[in-house]
Amino acid sequence: MFLKKIVKPTAPPSDEELASITSLEELKQEAEEVKIKIARLFEKENEYEEMVLTDPASADEYEEKVRLSRNKRRELEEQLAKIMQKIGER
Numbered sequence: 001m002f003l004k005k006i007v008k009p010t011a012p013p014s015d016e017e018l019a020s021i022t023s024l025e026e027l028k029q030e031a032e033e034v035k036i037k038i039a040r041l042f043e044k045e046n047e048y049e050e051m052v053l054t055d056p057a058s059a060d061e062y063e064e065k066v067r068l069s070r071n072k073r074r075e076l077e078e079q080l081a082k083i084m085q086k087i088g089e090r
Contacts, residue, residue, distance in 0.1 A: 024087065027087050031080060031083045031084060031087065034076055034083065037076055038073055048062045048066040049062075
């Protein structure tokens, strides 16, 4: 005798549920992209800080690059926090 598991059909997701799922996936993808950008900026920031030490003649230029990289990274960290908050709300 064969035993089969009975699977009850479920209703397809509503348009609202489908939009929410898509939005959630898009938010997660965006969060991953922002994390990668933050990591790259952090690396650049460290490279520029090293250049300040190794190239004193151009130290002012590299210090400016460090400042710009740090500011951009902080902006992205704030953006990531907002995205993660949106993901948590769903």
